[in-house]
Amino acid sequence: MSTNERSIWEKIADQLRSKSLWMLHYCTGCGAIELPPSMTSRFDMERFGMGPMATPRQADILFITGYLSAKTLRRVIYTYEQMPEPKYVIGFGSCTLNGGIYYDSYATINRLDYYIPVDLYIAGCMPRPEALLEAFNELMRMIRKGEANGWKRYKENYEWYKQNQLRSLGEVFIHDEFHE
Amino acid sequence: MTNSMNNTIERLKSIIRNLKVEEIDEREVKIEIKPEMVLNALSLLKGSGYSHLSIITAVDWIEENKFELVYILFSWNDGGKFIVSTKIDRKKAKFVTVKHLWPIARYYERELHEFFGISFEGNDDMRPLFLENWDDLPPLRKDFDPMEYSKKKFPDREYHKDVIHEAKVIRGDLNG
Amino acid sequence: MGEVKLFFGPNHPGMHGNFSVHMYVEGDTVERARPLPGFLHRGFEKLMERRLWYQNLALIPRICVPEPDINEVCYAMAIEKIAKIDVPERAQWIRMIILELARIASHMMSFPGIGGPLGLYTSSFWGVADRDRILDIFESLTGARIYHMFIVPGGVRKDLTPKIQDLIVKTLDYIEGRLPDYEDLIFKNRIVHTRLKGIALLDRETALELGVTGVGLRATGVPYDIRKVDPYLFYDKVDFEIPTATDGDAYSRVYLKYLEIYQSIKIIRQCLEKMPEGKVNVPLSEGSALRYKVPKGQAYVHIESTRGEYGYFMVSDGGEKPYRVAVRGASYPQTFIGVEKYLPGTRIEDVPIWLSTMDVCAPEVDR
């Protein structure tokens, strides 16, 4: 695929990007409870150069921690589109993969990569912090190899993604979140 | 039943005829009353120390065509719990608000309106609270099928092979 | 300067969980605030009606993330109340140990977690790391760190082996030894005093009127704790105190959580001592547990969680599945009426402190 060809500059940049991954501090579901242990003293994510960031503008990774309700999905898409490229998405937990335990829920989505491109999934409910760190290492490897191309896919297949988003979320004309 | 619960039930009986009392536990009593007497009963209970409103919720008895509204009151003095229940018509799901007795009731009622479609007179704040752009029956009604809705709106992952079948074979449920 | 609309959440580092507060800010003061829940709504109450009694065991812990065991206890106790099952005594004691360990784990995250909004990250880092020791106990006992699914109707899944009891004792000693460090770091710090004292005030009448329970209520000076007022399990057989404070501000709420850890340690030690030998569960039905049916009935069960009264209202029509389960999230009153009525007037700096000390917990509100 032509998207995988990188210039020498991109290759160097990808090396750097893999060593300094900033994660958006947005906890979308119950997976958020395993984030503090992996961020803090015991598992210490920062030794890989990762850290939480306050705003999507500065983030490289969007980390979907667990199930997404339709209401959250809308915010997640806004957030994803605000992030500067290149950006990566990790789906955490079975609920992002196939709906998990909420497969029949009327409020949660069943499949994340239908709406935004996902580079990596972590299966399990709840995955352990070790699984999380392993996933980050894998993502770093993918970035170095130039395999984490979700953001390019999003641009190429934007129409398809948009159509799926509209299917599940409906056209929105909400000006104010409080319907006031 | 504790003494104060007995006394309270006596007082309730004096204002409400044919009160149905069901003792669930040593400190838990369920009383069933007619819808029109609910406000009186609740204010009496609140006045007798059962002032903590734990929850307002509803049960959908679809076969009887009724909604059962449940108010759970708790007393910090003796630990007694009253489950005040009343049944209203499912078709004309309307009741009166209790938000003047407990401010938080406003939100419980808003939630019930969203999930059951019960409206409360006197409580005008009935905007959707938890769901956004909801376009189906109120979800907690018994005739709403979440599976169907989920299939319609949130497509499943399409597997190339039947992994669930394979998993069952591996586990030994089926003979491959 | 006119009114500025400020979104506090759902994507905001000061927000615990996925919850949003929409604020209109004038200068540095919040003029109006509106809670916007629902980001974590999964429709638990509907999903439970679709699953068998035993299948639900996997679903319920996921309602409340920081302290999942309260759900299991509530669910099991509600079934036992409706079906009139006698639970073996040892199982009750083990449940108490689990509950108190979960309380410590939750408090260890939430009271040093005040460092997050304050900027004292050292304390939150320490707290989460020390909490991990409790998760290690859970892991060796149940095999899972977060969602244990250990407490089943009719008892608990497994017995506490002497090895795990040793581990519990050792961990408790460790945590008790670490607590003074936190006191030095947080409660002896004068900047923390200036940031927390007199902030997020809630007086007794308001708290009682709103239905605020737990630490928020006890910080206003009333020793109301469901473990004492309406004892469940064997809480009437152990000796513990209810710490209270009189100020009703953020500082006293944080400090009460710290004191409650000592009480929980005390309770667990007594439990380990008083626990009799014996069975830990009774079989509920002949044959497959999945086909278990709860007789017709209704019950309301509530317990004292870290955030206050946590309750399950359960209706069974005698079928294979629950007919209706309603969950009372402990932080419901604070989250709605509290945010709407009592957040205005707070400065922006204090909003995260307000939200985290009032224990606004999104998953149990949204369900």
Place this chain on the structure above:
Amino acid sequence: MTVLRVIAVLLTGFFVGLTLEGIARKIMARVQRRYGPPWYQNFIDVFKALSKRGISHGWIFDFGILMALGGVIATLAFVPLGDLVAFPGLDNIFIIVYLFAVGALGMAMGMVGSGNPNASIGVARALTQMLGYEVPYLVAIAGVLYYYKTSSVSGLMMAQQDTWTLFKMPIGGIVAFISLLGMLGKKPFDTPIAPAEIASGPMVELSAKYMGLLMLMHTFSIFVEISLFVDIFLGISNYLTFLLKFTVVWIIATLISAVLPRFRIEQVVKFYWKVPLSLAFVQVLFVLLGWVF
């Protein structure tokens, strides 16, 4: 020769500044009982940020950030690093303070230009905080200037032949150090960028390369601030001892910030105008009375 010296100063600022920031992260990590990132982490962060495609918010935004970075770099060129002085004779403290304000104003302009309310609040806080720490700092410095009768920074450094100014005027030194914490934005004075309150304040809309430029600007301004403190208060130093003293000051500031929460903004100003300001006046009084050790 001047060009070489300027380049030497800037390179020192870049390498030492970023390295020390990495070391500070490591120290923080050790206080928090964890391993921490490698010391070169900040280099990677800056280069990575510069390698990404950013989102601009109009020309005011772009220009503001360039002005901030340019202003700070210009300031740094005038600061003497021990015996390494880029513009001998021009290292007047007033020039430095004046140039430094250009950087701060550029930052304020760019951030407000992004149009995010959080950024506006953050900038308002940053300027308020500046009002807080600048006054005691300048009063304390004024005492020093009056005592040595010079306003050249290397002149002030050379005047400390017998003892350091820190020991001659301990109160002034302490005031300057407290103000330094505020300038560095270390806790308890990191109110302008409080992540939990206003989502990292001024930086909220900065993406990718803008963030990289801002990180560079931050590094350089830290270098300017600490250098001034080291030059004025910590005695004569050559290039190496200067860096050593610099490191010690930076580590002490980091350790202090590791165990303190942050103030509210009005508490910051109240604190600065109460304790350090009165102490600074006491110090000036001592200097006027000739009570200098």
